[in-house]
Amino acid sequence: xxxxxxxxxxxxxxxxxxxxxxxxxxxxxxxxxxxxxxxxxxxxxxxxxxxxxxxxxxxxxxxxxxxxxxxxxxxxxxxxxxxxxxxxxxxxxxxxxxxxxxxxxxxxxxxxxxxxxxxxxxxxxxxxxxxxxxxxxxxxxxxxxxxxxxxxxxxxxxxxxxxxxxxxxxxxxxxxxxxxxxxxxxxxxxxxxxxxxxxxxxxxxxxxxxxxxxxxxxxxxxxxxxxxxxxxxxxxxxxxxxxxxxxxxxxxxxxxxxxxxxxxxxxxxxxxxxxxxxxxxxxxxxxxxxxxxxxxxxxxxxxxxxxxxxxxxxxxxxxxxxxxxxxxxxxxxxxxxxxxxxxxxxxxxxxxxxxxxxxxxxxxxxxxxxxxxxxxxxxxxxxxxxxx
Numbered sequence: 001x002x003x004x005x006x007x008x009x010x011x012x013x014x015x016x017x018x019x020x021x022x023x024x025x026x027x028x029x030x031x032x033x034x035x036x037x038x039x040x041x042x043x044x045x046x047x048x049x050x051x052x053x054x055x056x057x058x059x060x061x062x063x064x065x066x067x068x069x070x071x072x073x074x075x076x077x078x079x080x081x082x083x084x085x086x087x088x089x090x091x092x093x094x095x096x097x098x099x100x101x102x103x104x105x106x107x108x109x110x111x112x113x114x115x116x117x118x119x120x121x122x123x124x125x126x127x128x129x130x131x132x133x134x135x136x137x138x139x140x141x142x143x144x145x146x147x148x149x150x151x152x153x154x155x156x157x158x159x160x161x162x163x164x165x166x167x168x169x170x171x172x173x174x175x176x177x178x179x180x181x182x183x184x185x186x187x188x189x190x191x192x193x194x195x196x197x198x199x200x201x202x203x204x205x206x207x208x209x210x211x212x213x214x215x216x217x218x219x220x221x222x223x224x225x226x227x228x229x230x231x232x233x234x235x236x237x238x239x240x241x242x243x244x245x246x247x248x249x250x251x252x253x254x255x256x257x258x259x260x261x262x263x264x265x266x267x268x269x270x271x272x273x274x275x276x277x278x279x280x281x282x283x284x285x286x287x288x289x290x291x292x293x294x295x296x297x298x299x300x301x302x303x304x305x306x307x308x309x310x311x312x313x314x315x316x317x318x319x320x321x322x323x324x325x326x327x328x329x330x331x332x333x334x335x336x337x338x339x340x341x342x343x344x345x346x347x348x349x350x351x352x353x354x355x356x357x358x359x360x361x362x363x364x365x366x367x368x369x370x371x372x373x374x375x376x377x378x379x380x381x382x383x384x385x386x387x388x
Contacts, residue, residue, distance in 0.1 A: 008374060010323035011185045014260055014365050019252045026248040034212070037244035041251045042195070048163075048254060049172035051197045053204030056247060057211050060159045060181035060194035061088040062240035065095050067177040067196055068127060070206040071153040073098050077126035082112045083330040083343075084351040085131045089157050090331050098126070099341065102332055104348040109133065109285040110298075114142035127153040132161035132171060134327065134360075135264075135293030136285055140166050140174050147175075155179065162188055163261055164293035171293075172197040182246075187260050187295060188253045190246035210237040263365025264294035267372050271297050271361065274376035280305040280383045282357075296327055299379070300357040308386045310357055316386075317359075320378040325360040 026037055038056050046054035057063050073079060075097035081090045083102040090100035103116045110133045117128055128147050130138040138156075147154045158164070159181035161171045172178045177200075182193035196207050209215075214237030253260075268284075275281055282300040286292070301310055308316070314324050330351040332343040345352070361375055 006321040008322050008362055008371055010325050010360070010362050012364050012366050013184055013189055014256075014263070015189075015249075016252075016256075019249050022248040022252045023245055026244050029244075031244055033243050034241040035244045037247040037251065038242050041242075041247035041254070044251055044254055045195055046197065048257075049170045049197060051173040052199040053197065053201065055196045055204055055207045055211060056242040056250075057194045057196060057207075057240045058242050058246075059088075059192055059240075060157070060179050060183070061092060062211070062238070063179035063194040063196040063207075064088060064129070064155065064157060065092040066207040066210050066238070066240065067155040067179055067198075067203070068092060068096055068098075069210060070177070070203040071127060071155070073126050073153075076124060078122060078124040079126060080112075080117055080120050080128045081331075082129075082131050082351075083332045083348045084110050084133065084328060084354065085157065085331065086159070086328055087331070087334075088159075089129055089131055090337070094340075099124070100331075100337075101125070102337070102341075102343060102348065104350045105133075105354070107350040107354070109136055109138075109287075110351075110354055111136060111138040112143070113139060114146045117143065118146060121150055121152070125150070125152060127155055129155050129157055130175075131157040131159075132164065132293075134284060134296035134298055135160050135164055136287070137161055137164050137166040137171055137290045137292075139289070144175055153177075159183075159186070160295040161293045162186070163257055163291075165291035167289050173199065176200065177203060182250055182253075187264065187293065188250060188257050190242070190250040190253070193242050193246045193250060209235060211240040213237045213239060260365045261294060263367075264363055265292070267363050267365075267367050268292075268294045268297050270369075270372045271299075271363075271376065274373075275299065275379065278380065278383055280387055281379070294363065296360050297363040298327055298358050298360045300354060301359070303357065305388055306383070306386050307388055308382075310359060313382055313386075314359055316382045317378055320381065322375055322378045323362060326355070326358050327360050328355070330355050 077098040079093045084105040093100040154175040156178040164171045180195040182190040214235030216232040
């Protein structure tokens, strides 16, 4: 077998004929940018999660930025963010001239805990951003209790957590605001896109206003028969709106989101069984409190039990035709966060250690049983060949 002929990619999007037909119908409708399909998508998304408001935007990054802006984060404020996350979670804090205060993660779940948040709170702290990792949901009740007691806002980064639930509550309706991603690798994809959910009407109105140049809310309809060419700029906003083309795709994907999640679960459970007897790797965390979204299947190597490190392990899998990724390179290890905020590479040991051990395996609903078996066999083969 050669990697060139038989390479199994880390991800394949699950796009069917119904999605294609919805996009084509939108293209033929004559309305391509934000319009009726976006409103339909927002309404369906809010109804699915049982929240009052859902505002569609062009990325989860935009949703995070607008969510922080809506709760009043501004220059001089601090926002507590896990170091074990993607760039977007912290960079949006800097957009508002606030400071991202990084904290370490739980060594098992790789999510943040209330006990890690509390020591990082100062008089300048304005908000906390829990990041749900790989589909596993943070332990939210203690976090929300702490935030309420300290008068802090919460904005959940749920880029990995659709559909997921915590103690029977759907992610998206647990805290004050929640940001979702519809990037190409996500369970529900619009190619690029995101959504901000909240049950607070003032936040929703602010996010909607700021998502399209700060123009009055009737702006999107001004090219319809019912609309008017006249508009008002109420604030200096941003260009974060989602297109009807993307929303048409998202609306169909939303109807299939649990089916696709179940397909991911099938793969994850097969991996669990396939690796159960391998002491050299640690499987992803599970909890009875969490209905997992199965966005990622990150294994962690036990370096003391292997003769090769994580990077070499990835190369060995690539030679066997298996695509992988790593989630994530913790923020405190990046040059920008070290130079701009003084973070050190030795500052957050749990995240640093996890990073050196992590490998995300292919996980998507279109994987066949044969492809899943290939991944399991490849991982097992590398372990057996290189165990101490």
